[in-house]
Amino acid sequence: MPQYVEILDTTLRDGEQTSGVSFTESEKLRVAQMLLSELKVDRIEVASARVSDGEFRSAKVILDWANANGFGQAVEILGFVDGDISLKWIEKAGGHVINLLCKGSKKHCEKQLKKTLDQHLADIANTVSIANEMGITVNVYLEDWSNGIKDSEDYVIDMVKGLEKMNINRIMLPDTLGMLNHKQTTAYCSIMTSNFPDMKFDFHAHNDYDLSVANVYSALECGFSGVHTTLNGLGERAGNVPLSSVIGIVKDHLNYDMKVDESKLYKTCKLVESFSGLRIPANKPLIGEFVFTQTSGIHADGDNKDNLYHNSINPERFGRTYSYALGKMSGKASIKKNLDELGIQLSPEETKKVTAKIIELGDKKESISKEDLPFIIKDVLGSQIVDPSIKIKNYSLSVAQGLKSMATLCIEVNGKDYEKTAAGDGQYDAFMNSLNLIYEELGKELPKLVDYEVQIPPGGETDALVITTITWQSEKRFKTRGLDSDQTVAAIKATIKMLNIIENNI
Numbered sequence: 001m002p003q004y005v006e007i008l009d010t011t012l013r014d015g016e017q018t019s020g021v022s023f024t025e026s027e028k029l030r031v032a033q034m035l036l037s038e039l040k041v042d043r044i045e046v047a048s049a050r051v052s053d054g055e056f057r058s059a060k061v062i063l064d065w066a067n068a069n070g071f072g073q074a075v076e077i078l079g080f081v082d083g084d085i086s087l088k089w090i091e092k093a094g095g096h097v098i099n100l101l102c103k104g105s106k107k108h109c110e111k112q113l114k115k116t117l118d119q120h121l122a123d124i125a126n127t128v129s130i131a132n133e134m135g136i137t138v139n140v141y142l143e144d145w146s147n148g149i150k151d152s153e154d155y156v157i158d159m160v161k162g163l164e165k166m167n168i169n170r171i172m173l174p175d176t177l178g179m180l181n182h183k184q185t186t187a188y189c190s191i192m193t194s195n196f197p198d199m200k201f202d203f204h205a206h207n208d209y210d211l212s213v214a215n216v217y218s219a220l221e222c223g224f225s226g227v228h229t230t231l232n233g234l235g236e237r238a239g240n241v242p243l244s245s246v247i248g249i250v251k252d253h254l255n256y257d258m259k260v261d262e263s264k265l266y267k268t269c270k271l272v273e274s275f276s277g278l279r280i281p282a283n284k285p286l287i288g289e290f291v292f293t294q295t296s297g298i299h300a301d302g303d304n305k306d307n308l309y310h311n312s313i314n315p316e317r318f319g320r321t322y323s324y325a326l327g328k329m330s331g332k333a334s335i336k337k338n339l340d341e342l343g344i345q346l347s348p349e350e351t352k353k354v355t356a357k358i359i360e361l362g363d364k365k366e367s368i369s370k371e372d373l374p375f376i377i378k379d380v381l382g383s384q385i386v387d388p389s390i391k392i393k394n395y396s397l398s399v400a401q402g403l404k405s406m407a408t409l410c411i412e413v414n415g416k417d418y419e420k421t422a423a424g425d426g427q428y429d430a431f432m433n434s435l436n437l438i439y440e441e442l443g444k445e446l447p448k449l450v451d452y453e454v455q456i457p458p459g460g461e462t463d464a465l466v467i468t469t470i471t472w473q474s475e476k477r478f479k480t481r482g483l484d485s486d487q488t489v490a491a492i493k494a495t496i497k498m499l500n501i502i503e504n505n506i
């Protein structure tokens with residue numbers, strides 16, 4: 001039987017300690033539901049006790065749902081060695097598990113608490129016995145354990161000997177400041193497992209040296225049974241170890257077992273991206289936008305020839321698909337892959353001309369998407385793969401202090417003009433509201449705008465060209481881009497492309 005790895009995801013507690021990130025009550029509930037019922041992690045840590053009224057309401061809403069759906073024991077709350085205060089907070093919220101924050105290094109115990117180890121253990125024993133009476137399960141965090149074991153190994157060993165005598169469920173060992181490397185992790189985790197072979201240990205990694213994944217690897221090899229993760233690697237400073245990377249190493253490198261449904265990973269990470277407001281870096285393994293995009297033509301060629309580059313990180317596992325970038329590295333094979341997806345057929349001669357144009361645009365640093373192809377083909381070959389049957393005739397946009405923005409828009413659809421005026425929260429919103437009115441009159445539905453991204457080149461130029469990229473969702477999800485020195489005009493250009501794409505059924 002492969003070793004089983006238990007995941008505690010702490011996006012909603014430690015992840016929310018990312019500077020500038022704060023989740024609302026309903027966002028927390030949605031993330032908790034996704035984590036437990038879709039992604040199927042084993043446990044989630046959702047709050048710190050006593051922090052605020054808002055934190056209490058969020059914990060309660062999650063626990064109400066979890067208790068009603070059989071996940072009550074999987075929801076954990078960080079609490080303090082404070083007699084019954086944290087425990088009562090947790091009980092009132094409907095919780096059943098406390099992750100008790102204790103001092104894992106002599107320095108912290110003596111200098112922060114101003115207590116000896118024996119005094120600290122006595123306080124812990126008091127809180128644990130109250131928890132036992134209340135029927136609350138206790139896990140114990142040894143905060144700053146990685147420094148503790150380095151500087152005061154005897155303290156850590158004596159502490160765990162003391163904890164072993166109490167009725168606790170597991171010990172959770174944080175590398176609080178992300179200081180360890182993989183060799184140190186192996187050395188220190190081995191000390192723990194060899195001294196306490198019957199104890200369950202979780203490892204809690206931070207990423208300050210970008211070594212969190214390597215350290216998790218080492219801790220699991222030493223026989224630790226659990227790992228703490230966050231979605232997208234959120235967390236204080238450089239963050240916690242990302243769940244996505246842990247899934248990768250546990251399944252593909254260690255060949256251990258876990259319950260997580262990796263096909264739901266991307267969807268859950270995107271949800272947290274939108275709630276946290278922090279974009280997932282495009283090159284973040286498994287979940288970044290570009291990690292399944294082949295750029296060089298030679299890879300596309302290999303994929304066309306019996307899947308020569310096939311490997312274990314295939315996108316379908318994670319609910320994603322391969323794509324083939326268009327730019328100066330594109331060969332005919334990449335272009336053919338994109339044309340096939342759009343259902344467009346070109347002769348070898350036509351493909352050559354279109355390839356040359358894409359390479360030329362790539363050389364000018366322009367980014368080209370699959371959806372730009374029909375427009376490029378029209379440009380190069382003059383053929384009507386996309387018929388710009390929708391044109392903007394004119395528009396006016398207003399912005400004023402204390403008043404809503406207004407937009408009047410006139411577009412031509414198949415030779416006939418349509419004009420509407422609408423207000424909005426900002427010029428582009430007003431523009432889209434006018435467009436929606438026109439589409440209502442036409443009896444057609446517009447795709448939903450699901451993402452709006454503006455790229456402004458670094459530097460202080462106010463007239464710099466900006467690229468606005470909009471992601472649309474109809475039956476399919478697609479992106480269009482617009483380029484202009486005015487951000488709203490760039491968005492309008494992207495929108496007109498979208499209208500012609502849906503009109504031409506591309």
Ligand SMILES: CC(C)C(=O)C(=O)O
Pocket residue numbers: 014101141143144174175176177204206
């Ligand atoms: C609060 C503690 C457990 C923590 O997150 C850490 O030490 O990293």
